Amino acid sequence: MSQYSEYTNEQIHTMDKAHVWHHLTPAAAAEKGMPLYVKGEGLHLWDADDNCYLDASAGGVWVTNVGYGRKAIVDAISEQLMELNYFAGSMASKPAAVFASRLLEKMPGMGKVFYSSSGSEANEKAFKMVRQISHKKYDGKKRKILYRERDYHGTTIAALSATGQSQRRDHFGPFVPDFVEFPHCFEYRSQFGDVEDYGIKAAQLMEEVILQEGPDTVGGVIIEPITAGGGVILPPEGYMAEIQRICRKYDILLIVDEVVCGLGRTGAWFGYQHYGIQPDIVTMAKGVASGYAAISCTVTTDAVYQMLQEDNGDKLGFFRDISTYGGCLAGPAAALANLNIIEEEGLIANCAHLGEVLLQGLHALKEKYPMIGDVRGKGLFCGIELVLNRETKEPVDEAVAIQIVNACKEAGLLIGRTNRSFETFNNILNMSPALCITAEQIEDILNILDRVFAKVTL
Ligand SMILES: Cc1ncc(COP(=O)(O)O)c(C=O)c1O
Incomplete structure (x- = not known):
């Protein structure tokens, strides 16, 4: 007997129409029944x-x-929840520790995992890290985040402030200050016509924006490794390496949003791994637990972690952030079982x-x-x-x-x-x-x- 057996499908439709506000759906469409x-x-x-x-x-x-119906994941969640369902993420837990260490095995060069429960949140953490580092190291000056035209980074106001899709932003302004857009790298609709070194030219469009804004004001750049909702746009030849080179040149943290591409979607553990770059921060959600539980991760290098630990006199010597559901143990339990399936089934x-x-x-x-x-x-x-x-x-x-x-x-x-x-x-x-x-x-x-x-x- 399920909790819902007493209801007919018709009753469910009636309750749904009356009470559920569907994502992305105008009332007229919802009225017809979803x-x-x-x-x-x-x-x-x-x-x-x-x-x-x-x-x-x-x-x-x-x-x-x-895929759907994975008993191994459901069992892992259920066992964990019966054992212990929750304690705040400021404490240690078996699933969080084991999943973090298994995840980091797939991400050479990365050092720490910060848990939350959605892609938008994972990106918010990354932005907050950049801002806190700017206060600790640069008197609050190097705080701007650059984002790319056509990329999407989430639904919350800061994540939307970092989103390069005009219709998604419509009606939600004004946006958070100090998020600045740079041009896309979509070769099919090249800004330069048909050129040989499009990837390099497109990356230099980002450098132009850094120079206009002032390199000492820019703390981070966020990109999707392959733009998802913006049209499945792959980075052109040479682009990613050039983006990394420019970020390093101006001491800017490179944030890669793997919310869609992460955990195998592109035929590598992470999208950025196709392009030989080493990000400073990687965010992920969605495929981390394949939708069996809500979990997201903001993964940083040890260097980024250390920057936030430094005690600069009266300034905060740790990342002052918590998400309640970053401590829900269903997330890492599901993510660990999900990772095992990806590995065991090749x-x-x-x-x-x-x-x-x-x-x-x-x-x-x-x-x-x-x-x-x-x-x-x-x-x-x-x-x-x-x-x-x-x-x-x-x-x-x-x-x-x-x-x-x-x-x-x-x-x-x-x-x-x-x-x-x-x-x-x-x-x-x-x-x-x-x-x-x-x-x-x-x-x-x-x-x-x-x-x-x-x-x-x-
Ligand atoms: C690339 C990318 N980043 C972030 C997000 C936001 O994730 P969430 O909806 O889990 O907040 C999405 C959602 O589609 C996305 O495609």
């Missing part, structure tokens, strides 16, 4: 009417890296291999359908950019992307899209199936997309 998913297994989801879907969106927003290698198969399949669809202007991806993280004209790259209207997402759903496939993020560039579909996907399921995804694209009306 999908009611009731079960998941592997990559499959079932709704209350017993329709089955292949989920290529990892829970809608790149979360369920190891999911990073599966992701790299089948991600390549998916990408090749999408390139084949591009040959067939002129409205596919660009296909890009790394591991099981792919984007399809839709255009009206391949020469001019004029984007299709958001309605076309919505039409395709809906048609895929009708055909039993869940995919994602840029969702009211930019004025004109909500034209990108994305896919991020669980890392345990099979070759047959990749084929199913490609076949459904093929059938859907054949029927799209512009």
